[in-house]
Amino acid sequence: MVSIDDIAKKAGVSTATVSRVLNGTGYVSEETEIKVLKAVRELGYVPHTLAKTLARKKTFSVAVVISKRISELIKSDVGIFYKIILDAIENAASIYKVSVDLVLLEEVITGEHRTYDGYILVGSDASEEEIEKLSRSSKVVLVDHYIDGLRVDSIVSDGYDGIFYITKKFIDSGFNRIIHIHGPLKYYGFRDRYNGYVAAMTKFGKLPLVFEYDDLHEEIDSVLRRALRDWVPEVIICSNDPIAIKVLNKLKLWGYRVPEDVSIIGFDDIPAAEKEGLSTLRVQKVELGVNAVKRINEILSKQSAHPYKQCIYTTYIKRNSSVM
Amino acid sequence: MVSIDDIAKKAGVSTATVSRVLNGTGYVSEETEIKVLKAVRELGYVPHTLAKTLARKKTFSVAVVISKRISELIKSDVGIFYKIILDAIENAASIYKVSVDLVLLEEVITGEHRTYDGYILVGSDASEEEIEKLSRSSKVVLVDHYIDGLRVDSIVSDGYDGIFYITKKFIDSGFNRIIHIHGPLKYYGFRDRYNGYVAAMTKFGKLPLVFEYDDLHEEIDSVLRRALRDWVPEVIICSNDPIAIKVLNKLKLWGYRVPEDVSIIGFDDIPAAEKEGLSTLRVQKVELGVNAVKRINEILSKQSAHPYKQCIYTTYIKRNSSVM
Known part of the structure; x- marks a missing residue:
């Protein structure tokens, strides 16, 4: 040999x-x-890198870290997005022989916890400073989060690509009046999707028209009145499903026909999207969780040490809120 | 069982x-x-997905596809970037039990070739239409290329992240006059790096200052004269090493001290960068090739079917052309 x-x-x-x-x-x-x-x-x-995983006796210990905010969210339907990711991580962990504990971000930060071989941080509540500090001493994989220039392994959903895809799809079919209603751009996810919309519109010589909507501080009514002031859009692409559902219900209430007058598109594919018949870009939540486990296992077993960002493409799910 | x-x-x-x-x-x-x-x-x-790869008797056949242009480039030093990627693919292929043939893009397009289980397309010469057509009937992984919204597996270097990192590094140390000289933005790679520079400058409240340079149609002199008209930049971040080396030599010729008067940063880390003492962001070329083989093997053995873009972070290599 x-x-x-x-x-x-x-x-x-x-x-x-x-x-x-x-x-x-x-x-x-x-x-x-x-x-x-x-x-x-x-x-x-x-x-023997591949064989190693199969033959390995040792189990890697991995902390799956969520903030207090997310731990509260997952107790109700609102947190279903994170619940699916956490379930997928738990399932994949048993397959990849990794033992996982659910740990609060706040405890990891203050050091009130045992140390683990690796850390999977789920969600975007950890700050740049907190991630930088943790990644200096430990192996870290971020899920649904990315920090510019920090070069920490990240598994994210490709919002840019998904929103570019759907914007182009409508442009290719001759639609012109396509607008984007987005959440606050300080969040990576909203910014990424916003960039996809703007890139597609400008690539095909159309002026992007965007409206910011902060659901904590304003009603959808005022945003929609501004969006509808001069003409009725043919397509409204929203940053996420909750915004899209508010737009959908308000426009129906105001007497618009959906999708005949206006098509409405969401992003995420939460269970409410299916209930409301909302067309949306599905985030591969199970894949986010499974691939995070695969990646931390690769890193801990030293199969591939150089860090990267994995951007999982979305899948378009057409329902009744859009003509295509 | x-x-x-x-x-x-x-x-x-x-x-x-x-x-x-x-x-x-x-x-x-x-x-x-x-x-x-x-x-x-x-x-x-x-x-048995992991065991499958080890036990597999069948060898997947994979075409490694390059354009005529790249096949000419790799005959000389100019094509060293692609040469390293192709060598890494060949090496990784033997480890992952994949048999690879080097095939010309032009022959794949016209159908003058046998069919393969999968295709690794290296470089950005394949058009959107060509990639779309091939990916409809075959498994495809792009290397150093990505098409907005097409949702084809891609392995790229994260130019956005690398240029964001170095721009922020200089900003954090108190530098103000940081400019960017970039190649034509129709190319994905240049656009990605440009976005990283602009994002870092605006994040920290600084006005981005960019100069386009098309090395096929103009001299570096005129671009540099414009860049130096009002004041001397403290840092010049360039789209790639060839541009940075031209800037470096011209400024020295004009009597500027590098790095005392001005720091110059490249991107790629081609062999000439080491010779010229150029600080640069190294693209992990071997990783690009190895990860492409890992990915096509995963796809062909159905271990992970949902497509994604893998953005490998760069590594900063400090040499003599910059103060940090």
Whole structure:
């Protein structure tokens, strides 16, 4: 059987270097990396990274971290989005031989907890400083959250791509009056979707028309009055399902026909979307959870150390609130 | 041993549904998916997806597709970026039991080739229409390329994140006059990096100052004269290493001290960057290739069917062209 020593000899490097390349840990120049990988190939060495997961006796301990706010949300229907992700994480954990504990973000921050091999942070309540501090000493994967330039592994839903897709779909079919009603842009998710709408409109030479709606501080009425002042839009693309459902019900109340007069599109696919017949971009919530477990397992077993952001594409679910 | 039938019975669904969930193929409602995954967990069923790759007798055939333009480039030093990616693909292929052929994009488009189980398209020469057509009938992974809203698996370098990181790093240290010289924004890569610079500047209340430079149609002199007209920038962040090296040499020729008067940053880390002492954001080229092979193997062995974009973070390499 081919050993690491054989590879080191063949490549003319130390065994420590071979190990760094195979485990993806530490700095190795590209030239050296290629030399080692060539030796691996020529000698027919099969790394045991895949076999390792199967044969592994040790169980990695992983903290699944949510904020107090989310732990309150998941007690009711409002938190169904997070509930599905957490269920998926628990299920995937048993498959990947990872043991998971649900831990509060506030306890992780103050250090009132045992230490874990890895941390999966679910949701966007952790601040940049908190994530930076934790990631300096531990392996961290963010779910449904990303911080610009921090280079921490993230699994997110690709809101940019989803909203670009649906905006383009309507433009391609000859629609012109397509507007976007969005939540506060300080949140990564809303900003990402906003950028997708603006990119699609400008790419096809149309002026983006956007209306901000902060559901904590205003009624949908005033936003909709502004949006309808000069003409009735053919399509209203919303930042998320709760906003879209408010728009849908208010427009029906005001006597507009949906979808004949106006098509309404949401984002997320929460259970209420199905009940209300709302067309929406489904976030792959199960995939967010499963892929987070796969990723932390990869990192902890040193199968792929270089961090990345995984943006899972959405799926368009057409229901009765839109003509296509 | 637990079988798929046992899971179907426990979850109260058909075996076809169980298979769809475990293989990630076809539409399954989230409710059903969770029911099946719960049964999987309660019965202690271990899917053989990981074992499958190890035990697999069959070798997947994968076409590694490059354009004629890139096939010419890799004959000289100019194409080193692609050469490294192609070498990494070839090496990873042997590890993941995938057989790869190098095929020309132009031949794939016209159908002058045998069919393959999967296609890895390297570089951004394939058009949206060409990619859409190929992905309708085959499994496709793009490398260093992404098409808005097309929802085809992509492995890219995160230019947005890298340029955001370095811009913020200089802002955090008190620098103010930070400008960006970028290539034509019709290319995804340049646009992505441009967005990272603009996002970082505006986030910290600074006015972005950008200069477009098309190296096919103009000299760097005229761009630099415009950039230096009113004051000398403290930091010039460039779209890629070739632009940065031109800027570096021209400014030295004009008598500026680098990095004392001005810091210059590139993007890519091509071999010339090391020779010229250029600080730059290294694109993880080996990772781009290796992860593309991992991804096509996952897709072909039905371990994870839902498509995503993987954005690999860059690594900052400080050399002599910058003060930090």
